[in-house]
Amino acid sequence: MKSAKDFAIVTHDVTKNYKSRIRNLEQRTSFFHRNHRTVTAVDHLSLEIRRGETFGLLGRNGAGKTTLVKVLCTLLPPDEGTAIVNGFDVVKQQMQVKRSIGTIFSVGERGFFWRLTGYGNLEFYAAINNVPRHSRKERIMEVLDLVGMKGNAFQLFQKYSGGMKRKLALARALLADPPILLLDEPTTGLDVVSSRTIREFIRDDLSRKQGKTVLYTTHYIEDASQICDRIAIMQKGRLIALDTPNALRALAKKNEVSDVIVKNMSKTQINALKGMYGVASLAADVQDAMLGQTRLRLRLENVDTLPEIFDFFFKEKIKIVNFKQEEPTLEDAFIELTGSGIKE
């Protein structure tokens, strides 16, 4: 039986609605009337994240991941429910929560001052995050070393590459040595190598060596499956699944998975295929727009359905460029649960 102390983050029925003014004149009823719309970004969400756990929050854009992170870091008060971070309430004990967390927001370079050096930026953030003056310099160099940026400490921020900016954001989050890290899409927009370096650092250094609790939001399925102990899938503000990556993969195992690359397939044809008997789910991504190639991730309820699928392609004069049958991946589990691909 686990007690509340075992959890770094606990949310209970957290709900967050956004009420925004409609600025687009075409959608407004009149020039002078102020129309509003309400969107529920997080909808009665309850979860518990254990201390030392690397917890992935997976979902498409607009699923509510960033809103949840903002609630947890005290930037947004929840409309309903409670959120406890490191034992402190995000509404009533904001200062204690802020002292417990390090945060990266999805736009990594936000908050940095472009005309200062990396060191200069961290010096400012070290001060406002209560890093003692006498150990500030040492700590800054320590975190820069941790993220592999020590050699670039005195370069201007504006000269940094995208990967270096993200690493500096990670260094900033680590400055006060917080026990909990809230990392909102920390690898978005990075190249494969930089992205992998950051993921490995989170898994090997932050999680395994330092034992930090990491909440890692992403819409990159493989990112989450590589580093997370458990993954929660969010859709329209709700939690629709929560388990280990392997257990989530197993959800999709009952179905056969085919990876098909086709040429010149229209949206109507894709929808027709989606509606065919025996097709459990279908995710379509543009493979090569120039060549008119589409990648279909097709899950069939039964392998016997396959001849009918080929028959469909033949009748519709759709050319098959490549076809292979695969073990279900986490992406298949995602499709199984959400009914759509993550990039759609």
Place this chain on the structure above:
Amino acid sequence: MTLLQELDKIYFFMKRDIRSFSTYKTNILLSVLSALFGALSYAFLGSNAQMQSVLNSYHIDFTTYLIIGIAFNTYLSQSLTLVQKTINPWSLEEVLVSPTGLVTFIIGSSAWGFIWSTLVIAIYLAVGVFAFGVVLSINIIGTVLVVALGISTFIGFSMIGAGILILTKQGDPITTGITIATNLFGNVLFPPQVMPQALQVISYFVPQYYFFTTIRQVLTGATLLTILPDLLILILMCAVILPLGYLIYSWCLRTAKKNGTLSWF
């Protein structure tokens, strides 16, 4: 590529900007008002024959009057926008997730602006003294007191303006209103006595009038006792505006956080 095509493109560039511009209705109104009142204040400055006779009652020549007015107006203008500068959407969230209180945040973000403004004022006054023969006899305690009151009052205004800006994301009517009031009724570029009687009355309700009246006096040797009546009114106005500004700013910040619109601009 035809001329018609290019004209069509130009039209759509313009249409895009007009659509975007028309969503900032407050801003449009404020720009028009600024232009209108700006023209009015310069008209008073340039065309009033009574100017020198009014200034005689101030025991000050026009150059000294103007140099002090412009120098300290720079100071107040700086104060007026200081809190707004702290709500830079680029860094606001990152600062707000740090364990830093609101007062530290505002003072910290404003400190350099004040130091820089003080240097700018020193330059203005030095130019006045060395190039135009302005004679100053500074009452240091009085100057520090009046400046502190002026800045505090304007920070109060600045917090109200910044709060409104956080919520509306559009033009900030407070800052524009205060700037207009300063230029027109604030005793900056011309004494209110040169305006029609009905407008003169408004001056007595704006703290800028008391600030500029007292700062000129303490910089030209007046004692605290001499300026006491105006100083007391300035203290009273500051005591109301500063806490009111803080309350409005923190309320607007809380509301924007609640609405999730803190970094939307």
